[in-house]
Amino acid sequence: MQIAIMLYDRFTALDAVGPFEMLSRMPGAQTFFVAASAGPVHNDQDNLILHAERSFADVTAADIVLVPGGPGSRDAMKDPVLLDWLRAVDATSTWTTSVCTGSLVLAGAGLLEGRRATSHWLALDALRDLGVEPTGERVVFDGKYVTAAGVSSGIDMALHLLGRIAGDRVAQSVQLLTEYDPQPPYDAGSPEKAPTEIVAHWRGLGRTVVEAG
Amino acid sequence: MQIAIMLYDRFTALDAVGPFEMLSRMPGAQTFFVAASAGPVHNDQDNLILHAERSFADVTAADIVLVPGGPGSRDAMKDPVLLDWLRAVDATSTWTTSVCTGSLVLAGAGLLEGRRATSHWLALDALRDLGVEPTGERVVFDGKYVTAAGVSSGIDMALHLLGRIAGDRVAQSVQLLTEYDPQPPYDAGSPEKAPTEIVAHWRGLGRTVVEAG
Numbered sequence: 001m002q003i004a005i006m007l008y009d010r011f012t013a014l015d016a017v018g019p020f021e022m023l024s025r026m027p028g029a030q031t032f033f034v035a036a037s038a039g040p041v042h043n044d045q046d047n048l049i050l051h052a053e054r055s056f057a058d059v060t061a062a063d064i065v066l067v068p069g070g071p072g073s074r075d076a077m078k079d080p081v082l083l084d085w086l087r088a089v090d091a092t093s094t095w096t097t098s099v100c101t102g103s104l105v106l107a108g109a110g111l112l113e114g115r116r117a118t119s120h121w122l123a124l125d126a127l128r129d130l131g132v133e134p135t136g137e138r139v140v141f142d143g144k145y146v147t148a149a150g151v152s153s154g155i156d157m158a159l160h161l162l163g164r165i166a167g168d169r170v171a172q173s174v175q176l177l178t179e180y181d182p183q184p185p186y187d188a189g190s191p192e193k194a195p196t197e198i199v200a201h202w203r204g205l206g207r208t209v210v211e212a213g
Numbered sequence: 214m215q216i217a218i219m220l221y222d223r224f225t226a227l228d229a230v231g232p233f234e235m236l237s238r239m240p241g242a243q244t245f246f247v248a249a250s251a252g253p254v255h256n257d258q259d260n261l262i263l264h265a266e267r268s269f270a271d272v273t274a275a276d277i278v279l280v281p282g283g284p285g286s287r288d289a290m291k292d293p294v295l296l297d298w299l300r301a302v303d304a305t306s307t308w309t310t311s312v313c314t315g316s317l318v319l320a321g322a323g324l325l326e327g328r329r330a331t332s333h334w335l336a337l338d339a340l341r342d343l344g345v346e347p348t349g350e351r352v353v354f355d356g357k358y359v360t361a362a363g364v365s366s367g368i369d370m371a372l373h374l375l376g377r378i379a380g381d382r383v384a385q386s387v388q389l390l391t392e393y394d395p396q397p398p399y400d401a402g403s404p405e406k407a408p409t410e411i412v413a414h415w416r417g418l419g420r421t422v423v424e425a426g
Contacts, residue, residue, distance in 0.1 A: 051264070
Protein backbone atom coordinates (compact mmCIF):
# COMPACT_ATOMS: atom_id res chain seq x y z
CA MET A 1 0.00 0.00 0.00
CA GLN A 2 1.82 3.07 -1.32
CA ILE A 3 0.59 6.38 0.09
CA ALA A 4 1.86 9.51 -1.66
CA ILE A 5 1.35 12.86 0.08
CA MET A 6 2.00 15.75 -2.27
CA LEU A 7 3.78 18.86 -1.11
CA TYR A 8 4.06 22.21 -2.84
CA ASP A 9 5.32 25.59 -1.80
CA ARG A 10 3.05 27.29 0.79
CA PHE A 11 1.09 24.17 1.76
CA THR A 12 -0.58 24.11 5.19
CA ALA A 13 1.38 21.76 7.43
CA LEU A 14 -1.46 20.17 9.39
CA ASP A 15 -3.35 19.38 6.16
CA ALA A 16 -0.51 17.02 5.27
CA VAL A 17 0.73 15.81 8.66
CA GLY A 18 -2.70 15.09 10.21
CA PRO A 19 -3.67 12.37 7.72
CA PHE A 20 -0.01 11.31 7.42
CA GLU A 21 0.04 10.42 11.12
CA MET A 22 -3.10 8.30 10.85
CA LEU A 23 -2.63 6.65 7.43
CA SER A 24 1.01 5.76 7.95
CA ARG A 25 0.06 3.59 10.92
CA MET A 26 -1.88 1.22 8.68
CA PRO A 27 -0.16 -2.19 8.61
CA GLY A 28 1.72 -2.55 5.33
CA ALA A 29 1.54 1.13 4.46
CA GLN A 30 4.51 2.86 2.91
CA THR A 31 3.89 6.58 3.23
CA PHE A 32 6.06 9.22 1.63
CA PHE A 33 6.05 12.90 0.70
CA VAL A 34 6.43 13.81 -2.95
CA ALA A 35 6.99 17.16 -4.66
CA ALA A 36 8.20 18.56 -7.97
CA SER A 37 11.74 18.07 -6.66
CA ALA A 38 12.90 15.97 -3.72
CA GLY A 39 14.09 18.12 -0.83
CA PRO A 40 12.80 20.89 1.40
CA VAL A 41 9.32 22.36 0.91
CA HIS A 42 8.23 25.48 2.81
CA ASN A 43 4.82 25.87 4.44
CA ASP A 44 2.34 28.74 4.15
CA GLN A 45 3.87 30.82 6.96
CA ASP A 46 7.44 30.04 5.94
CA ASN A 47 8.18 28.78 9.43
CA LEU A 48 8.11 25.01 8.79
CA ILE A 49 10.08 22.92 6.30
CA LEU A 50 9.09 19.35 5.44
CA HIS A 51 11.28 17.21 3.25
CA ALA A 52 9.86 15.61 0.12
CA GLU A 53 11.51 12.20 -0.01
CA ARG A 54 10.70 11.74 -3.70
CA SER A 55 10.23 13.85 -6.80
CA PHE A 56 7.31 13.60 -9.21
CA ALA A 57 9.68 11.81 -11.59
CA ASP A 58 10.32 9.14 -8.93
CA VAL A 59 6.65 8.27 -8.49
CA THR A 60 4.55 6.87 -11.30
CA ALA A 61 1.83 5.24 -9.21
CA ALA A 62 0.34 5.19 -5.70
CA ASP A 63 -2.58 3.43 -4.05
CA ILE A 64 -3.55 6.62 -2.25
CA VAL A 65 -2.60 10.11 -3.34
CA LEU A 66 -3.33 13.02 -0.99
CA VAL A 67 -3.21 16.71 -1.87
CA PRO A 68 -3.10 19.14 1.07
CA GLY A 69 -4.43 22.67 0.93
CA GLY A 70 -2.89 26.00 1.69
CA PRO A 71 -2.41 29.38 0.05
CA GLY A 72 -0.03 27.74 -2.43
CA SER A 73 -2.95 25.80 -3.88
CA ARG A 74 -3.79 28.85 -6.01
CA ASP A 75 -0.51 28.43 -7.87
CA ALA A 76 -0.55 24.63 -7.68
CA MET A 77 -3.91 24.43 -9.44
CA LYS A 78 -2.40 26.18 -12.46
CA ASP A 79 0.96 24.38 -12.48
CA PRO A 80 1.02 22.14 -15.58
CA VAL A 81 3.80 19.88 -14.28
CA LEU A 82 2.02 19.28 -11.00
CA LEU A 83 -1.36 18.74 -12.68
CA ASP A 84 0.10 16.33 -15.26
CA TRP A 85 1.67 14.29 -12.45
CA LEU A 86 -1.59 14.28 -10.51
CA ARG A 87 -3.60 13.11 -13.52
CA ALA A 88 -1.04 10.38 -14.27
CA VAL A 89 -1.07 9.00 -10.73
CA ASP A 90 -4.85 9.34 -10.52
CA ALA A 91 -5.19 7.13 -13.58
CA THR A 92 -4.30 4.07 -11.50
CA SER A 93 -4.85 5.19 -7.89
CA THR A 94 -7.33 3.41 -5.67
CA TRP A 95 -8.11 6.61 -3.78
CA THR A 96 -7.46 10.21 -4.81
CA THR A 97 -7.90 12.54 -1.85
CA SER A 98 -7.52 16.10 -0.66
CA VAL A 99 -7.68 18.22 2.46
CA CYS A 100 -8.88 21.84 2.56
CA THR A 101 -8.12 23.77 -0.64
CA GLY A 102 -6.34 20.69 -1.99
CA SER A 103 -9.72 20.01 -3.61
CA LEU A 104 -9.19 23.10 -5.78
CA VAL A 105 -6.03 21.43 -7.08
CA LEU A 106 -7.92 18.20 -7.83
CA ALA A 107 -10.54 20.32 -9.59
CA GLY A 108 -7.81 22.17 -11.48
CA ALA A 109 -6.65 18.81 -12.80
CA GLY A 110 -10.19 18.13 -14.00
CA LEU A 111 -10.69 15.23 -11.62
CA LEU A 112 -13.78 16.47 -9.78
CA GLU A 113 -15.97 17.66 -12.65
CA GLY A 114 -19.62 17.07 -11.80
CA ARG A 115 -18.70 15.36 -8.54
CA ARG A 116 -19.68 16.16 -4.97
CA ALA A 117 -16.73 17.41 -2.94
CA THR A 118 -15.79 19.71 -0.11
CA SER A 119 -13.08 22.22 0.81
CA HIS A 120 -12.29 24.88 3.37
CA TRP A 121 -15.58 26.64 4.19
CA LEU A 122 -14.25 29.87 2.67
CA ALA A 123 -13.37 28.06 -0.59
CA LEU A 124 -16.69 26.34 -1.34
CA ASP A 125 -17.70 29.05 -3.84
CA ALA A 126 -14.36 28.71 -5.64
CA LEU A 127 -15.00 24.97 -5.86
CA ARG A 128 -18.41 25.58 -7.45
CA ASP A 129 -16.79 27.93 -9.98
CA LEU A 130 -14.68 24.95 -11.08
CA GLY A 131 -17.69 22.80 -11.96
CA VAL A 132 -17.80 20.87 -8.70
CA GLU A 133 -20.82 20.42 -6.46
CA PRO A 134 -19.65 21.72 -3.07
CA THR A 135 -21.11 20.32 0.13
CA GLY A 136 -20.77 21.57 3.67
CA GLU A 137 -19.88 18.09 4.91
CA ARG A 138 -16.60 17.42 6.70
CA VAL A 139 -15.62 14.37 4.64
CA VAL A 140 -17.11 13.57 1.22
CA PHE A 141 -16.76 10.29 -0.66
CA ASP A 142 -17.68 10.32 -4.36
CA GLY A 143 -16.41 7.14 -5.92
CA LYS A 144 -12.68 6.99 -5.35
CA TYR A 145 -12.47 10.75 -4.76
CA VAL A 146 -12.41 11.69 -1.09
CA THR A 147 -12.26 15.32 -0.04
CA ALA A 148 -12.08 16.84 3.42
CA ALA A 149 -13.01 20.30 4.68
CA GLY A 150 -10.54 22.73 6.25
CA VAL A 151 -7.12 21.88 7.72
CA SER A 152 -7.89 19.61 10.69
CA SER A 153 -10.57 17.60 8.86
CA GLY A 154 -7.90 15.49 7.16
CA ILE A 155 -7.58 13.55 10.42
CA ASP A 156 -11.23 12.51 10.24
CA MET A 157 -10.89 11.70 6.53
CA ALA A 158 -7.92 9.45 7.26
CA LEU A 159 -9.88 7.49 9.86
CA HIS A 160 -12.73 7.02 7.38
CA LEU A 161 -10.24 5.74 4.81
CA LEU A 162 -8.53 3.42 7.28
CA GLY A 163 -11.91 1.90 8.11
CA ARG A 164 -12.77 1.35 4.46
CA ILE A 165 -9.37 -0.07 3.56
CA ALA A 166 -8.24 -1.99 6.64
CA GLY A 167 -11.44 -2.39 8.65
CA ASP A 168 -12.98 -0.86 11.75
CA ARG A 169 -10.60 -2.55 14.19
CA VAL A 170 -7.50 -1.07 12.56
CA ALA A 171 -9.07 2.38 12.39
CA GLN A 172 -10.14 2.18 16.03
CA SER A 173 -6.64 1.06 17.05
CA VAL A 174 -5.11 4.05 15.28
CA GLN A 175 -7.64 6.36 16.91
CA LEU A 176 -6.80 4.91 20.32
CA LEU A 177 -3.01 5.02 19.85
CA THR A 178 -3.14 8.63 18.69
CA GLU A 179 -5.62 9.31 21.50
CA TYR A 180 -7.96 11.10 19.11
CA ASP A 181 -10.70 11.88 21.61
CA PRO A 182 -11.22 15.54 20.73
CA GLN A 183 -12.17 17.90 23.53
CA PRO A 184 -11.78 21.41 22.13
CA PRO A 185 -12.45 24.09 24.74
CA TYR A 186 -14.73 25.94 22.31
CA ASP A 187 -17.39 24.86 19.84
CA ALA A 188 -16.35 27.23 17.06
CA GLY A 189 -15.01 24.85 14.43
CA SER A 190 -17.51 25.54 11.65
CA PRO A 191 -19.31 28.63 10.34
CA GLU A 192 -22.57 27.20 11.72
CA LYS A 193 -21.14 26.96 15.23
CA ALA A 194 -18.71 29.85 15.62
CA PRO A 195 -19.86 33.23 16.97
CA THR A 196 -21.56 35.06 14.10
CA GLU A 197 -19.34 38.15 14.33
CA ILE A 198 -16.22 36.01 13.93
CA VAL A 199 -17.70 34.24 10.90
CA ALA A 200 -18.74 37.58 9.40
CA HIS A 201 -15.27 39.00 9.98
CA TRP A 202 -13.54 36.19 8.09
CA ARG A 203 -16.20 36.06 5.38
CA GLY A 204 -15.59 39.76 4.86
CA LEU A 205 -11.91 39.13 4.33
CA GLY A 206 -12.99 36.25 2.13
CA ARG A 207 -10.57 34.84 -0.35
CA THR A 208 -7.69 36.75 1.23
CA VAL A 209 -7.95 34.52 4.27
CA VAL A 210 -7.77 31.30 2.31
CA GLU A 211 -4.81 32.64 0.43
CA ALA A 212 -3.17 33.68 3.68
CA GLY A 213 -3.67 30.23 5.18
CA MET B 214 5.81 35.97 21.63
CA GLN B 215 8.53 33.40 20.88
CA ILE B 216 7.27 29.82 20.60
CA ALA B 217 9.97 27.13 20.54
CA ILE B 218 8.96 23.63 19.49
CA MET B 219 11.65 21.10 20.32
CA LEU B 220 12.50 18.28 17.95
CA TYR B 221 14.60 15.19 18.64
CA ASP B 222 15.24 12.02 16.73
CA ARG B 223 12.16 9.73 16.57
CA PHE B 224 9.59 12.34 17.63
CA THR B 225 5.96 11.83 16.61
CA ALA B 226 5.11 14.29 13.84
CA LEU B 227 1.53 15.19 14.80
CA ASP B 228 2.59 15.88 18.41
CA ALA B 229 4.65 18.78 17.08
CA VAL B 230 2.68 19.90 14.02
CA GLY B 231 -0.79 19.85 15.61
CA PRO B 232 -0.05 22.55 18.20
CA PHE B 233 2.33 24.28 15.76
CA GLU B 234 -0.55 24.86 13.35
CA MET B 235 -2.77 26.39 16.04
CA LEU B 236 -0.22 28.37 18.10
CA SER B 237 1.59 29.87 15.12
CA ARG B 238 -1.64 31.58 14.02
CA MET B 239 -1.65 33.72 17.16
CA PRO B 240 -1.12 37.39 16.21
CA GLY B 241 2.47 38.34 17.02
CA ALA B 242 3.67 34.78 17.43
CA GLN B 243 7.06 33.77 16.09
CA THR B 244 7.09 29.98 16.03
CA PHE B 245 10.18 27.92 15.26
CA PHE B 246 11.52 24.39 15.58
CA VAL B 247 14.66 23.87 17.64
CA ALA B 248 16.89 20.82 18.08
CA ALA B 249 20.39 19.94 19.24
CA SER B 250 21.60 20.95 15.78
CA ALA B 251 19.78 22.99 13.16
CA GLY B 252 18.79 20.86 10.17
CA PRO B 253 16.79 17.71 9.43
CA VAL B 254 15.20 15.68 12.22
CA HIS B 255 13.64 12.29 11.52
CA ASN B 256 10.32 11.14 12.94
CA ASP B 257 9.47 7.88 14.73
CA GLN B 258 8.74 5.91 11.58
CA ASP B 259 11.65 7.41 9.65
CA ASN B 260 9.28 8.51 6.89
CA LEU B 261 9.03 12.22 7.68
CA ILE B 262 11.76 14.83 8.03
CA LEU B 263 11.13 18.21 9.63
CA HIS B 264 13.77 20.90 9.63
CA ALA B 265 14.89 22.46 12.89
CA GLU B 266 15.43 26.12 12.04
CA ARG B 267 17.57 26.73 15.12
CA SER B 268 19.96 24.82 17.36
CA PHE B 269 19.83 24.74 21.14
CA ALA B 270 22.81 27.10 21.11
CA ASP B 271 20.76 29.63 19.09
CA VAL B 272 17.91 29.78 21.60
CA THR B 273 18.39 31.00 25.15
CA ALA B 274 14.79 31.93 25.92
CA ALA B 275 11.22 31.43 24.71
CA ASP B 276 7.80 32.49 25.94
CA ILE B 277 6.41 29.03 25.20
CA VAL B 278 8.48 25.88 24.92
CA LEU B 279 6.78 22.71 23.67
CA VAL B 280 8.19 19.18 23.85
CA PRO B 281 6.51 16.58 21.62
CA GLY B 282 6.40 12.88 22.41
CA GLY B 283 7.44 9.84 20.50
CA PRO B 284 9.58 6.74 20.96
CA GLY B 285 12.65 8.98 20.95
CA SER B 286 11.49 10.48 24.26
CA ARG B 287 13.12 7.52 26.04
CA ASP B 288 16.52 8.69 24.86
CA ALA B 289 15.66 12.39 25.07
CA MET B 290 14.76 12.12 28.77
CA LYS B 291 18.31 10.93 29.49
CA ASP B 292 20.16 13.29 27.15
CA PRO B 293 22.10 15.76 29.35
CA VAL B 294 22.52 18.37 26.60
CA LEU B 295 18.80 18.36 25.79
CA LEU B 296 17.79 18.42 29.46
CA ASP B 297 20.20 21.26 30.28
CA TRP B 298 18.75 23.30 27.43
CA LEU B 299 15.21 22.58 28.57
CA ARG B 300 15.95 23.62 32.16
CA ALA B 301 17.66 26.80 30.98
CA VAL B 302 14.74 27.84 28.77
CA ASP B 303 12.23 26.83 31.41
CA ALA B 304 13.88 29.18 33.88
CA THR B 305 12.35 32.17 32.09
CA SER B 306 9.52 30.66 30.03
CA THR B 307 5.95 31.79 30.54
CA TRP B 308 4.61 28.34 29.60
CA THR B 309 6.46 25.02 29.51
CA THR B 310 4.40 22.43 27.70
CA SER B 311 4.41 18.90 26.32
CA VAL B 312 2.36 16.54 24.19
CA CYS B 313 2.17 12.76 24.71
CA THR B 314 5.40 11.26 26.11
CA GLY B 315 6.98 14.70 25.93
CA SER B 316 5.90 14.91 29.58
CA LEU B 317 8.42 12.16 30.36
CA VAL B 318 11.11 14.48 29.01
CA LEU B 319 9.86 17.36 31.18
CA ALA B 320 9.89 14.96 34.13
CA GLY B 321 13.38 13.79 33.19
CA ALA B 322 14.50 17.39 33.47
CA GLY B 323 13.00 17.52 36.97
CA LEU B 324 10.36 20.07 36.00
CA LEU B 325 7.24 18.15 36.99
CA GLU B 326 8.19 16.81 40.42
CA GLY B 327 5.11 16.66 42.63
CA ARG B 328 2.97 18.21 39.91
CA ARG B 329 -0.18 16.98 38.23
CA ALA B 330 0.43 16.10 34.58
CA THR B 331 -0.67 13.81 31.80
CA SER B 332 0.86 11.77 28.98
CA HIS B 333 -0.06 9.08 26.47
CA TRP B 334 -2.46 6.70 28.24
CA LEU B 335 0.12 3.89 27.99
CA ALA B 336 2.77 6.09 29.63
CA LEU B 337 0.88 7.24 32.75
CA ASP B 338 2.61 4.62 34.93
CA ALA B 339 6.01 5.71 33.67
CA LEU B 340 5.09 9.27 34.60
CA ARG B 341 4.20 8.17 38.15
CA ASP B 342 7.56 6.39 38.41
CA LEU B 343 9.18 9.78 37.81
CA GLY B 344 7.52 11.40 40.83
CA VAL B 345 4.67 13.02 38.90
CA GLU B 346 0.97 12.72 39.71
CA PRO B 347 -0.56 11.38 36.48
CA THR B 348 -4.13 12.24 35.55
CA GLY B 349 -6.33 10.76 32.87
CA GLU B 350 -7.31 14.22 31.66
CA ARG B 351 -6.66 15.34 28.10
CA VAL B 352 -5.05 18.66 28.98
CA VAL B 353 -3.61 19.45 32.41
CA PHE B 354 -2.58 22.90 33.68
CA ASP B 355 -0.41 23.00 36.81
CA GLY B 356 1.00 26.49 37.18
CA LYS B 357 2.92 27.27 34.02
CA TYR B 358 3.29 23.58 33.14
CA VAL B 359 0.78 22.35 30.60
CA THR B 360 0.77 18.74 29.49
CA ALA B 361 -1.42 17.00 26.94
CA ALA B 362 -2.33 13.34 26.51
CA GLY B 363 -1.47 11.25 23.41
CA VAL B 364 -0.51 12.62 19.98
CA SER B 365 -3.65 14.46 18.76
CA SER B 366 -4.38 16.08 22.15
CA GLY B 367 -1.78 18.77 21.46
CA ILE B 368 -4.35 20.46 19.23
CA ASP B 369 -6.76 20.83 22.15
CA MET B 370 -3.93 21.99 24.42
CA ALA B 371 -2.96 24.67 21.93
CA LEU B 372 -6.52 26.02 21.82
CA HIS B 373 -6.59 26.18 25.63
CA LEU B 374 -3.30 28.09 25.58
CA LEU B 375 -4.50 30.46 22.87
CA GLY B 376 -7.54 31.27 24.97
CA ARG B 377 -5.47 31.96 28.08
CA ILE B 378 -2.88 34.04 26.24
CA ALA B 379 -4.80 35.86 23.52
CA GLY B 380 -8.43 35.51 24.61
CA ASP B 381 -11.44 33.48 23.56
CA ARG B 382 -12.04 35.37 20.33
CA VAL B 383 -8.56 34.62 18.97
CA ALA B 384 -8.80 30.97 19.97
CA GLN B 385 -12.24 30.66 18.36
CA SER B 386 -10.95 32.33 15.18
CA VAL B 387 -8.12 29.82 14.96
CA GLN B 388 -10.53 26.95 15.57
CA LEU B 389 -12.80 28.26 12.81
CA LEU B 390 -10.00 28.88 10.29
CA THR B 391 -8.55 25.40 10.86
CA GLU B 392 -12.12 24.06 10.79
CA TYR B 393 -11.51 22.07 13.95
CA ASP B 394 -14.99 20.61 14.28
CA PRO B 395 -14.00 17.01 14.96
CA GLN B 396 -16.26 14.28 13.60
CA PRO B 397 -14.32 11.02 13.95
CA PRO B 398 -16.22 8.06 12.51
CA TYR B 399 -15.54 6.03 15.67
CA ASP B 400 -15.60 6.82 19.37
CA ALA B 401 -12.43 4.91 20.24
CA GLY B 402 -10.05 7.71 21.17
CA SER B 403 -9.46 6.82 24.82
CA PRO B 404 -9.07 3.57 26.78
CA GLU B 405 -12.43 4.25 28.41
CA LYS B 406 -14.19 4.46 25.05
CA ALA B 407 -12.39 2.02 22.73
CA PRO B 408 -13.53 -1.61 22.41
CA THR B 409 -12.14 -3.47 25.44
CA GLU B 410 -10.32 -6.11 23.38
CA ILE B 411 -8.40 -3.41 21.50
CA VAL B 412 -7.43 -1.68 24.74
CA ALA B 413 -6.36 -5.02 26.24
CA HIS B 414 -4.31 -5.83 23.16
CA TRP B 415 -2.30 -2.63 23.36
CA ARG B 416 -2.03 -2.72 27.15
CA GLY B 417 -0.56 -6.22 26.74
CA LEU B 418 2.08 -4.87 24.40
CA GLY B 419 2.49 -2.04 26.90
CA ARG B 420 5.63 -0.02 26.84
CA THR B 421 6.66 -1.50 23.51
CA VAL B 422 3.83 0.38 21.87
CA VAL B 423 4.82 3.73 23.29
CA GLU B 424 8.38 3.12 22.22
CA ALA B 425 7.18 2.15 18.75
CA GLY B 426 5.14 5.32 18.48
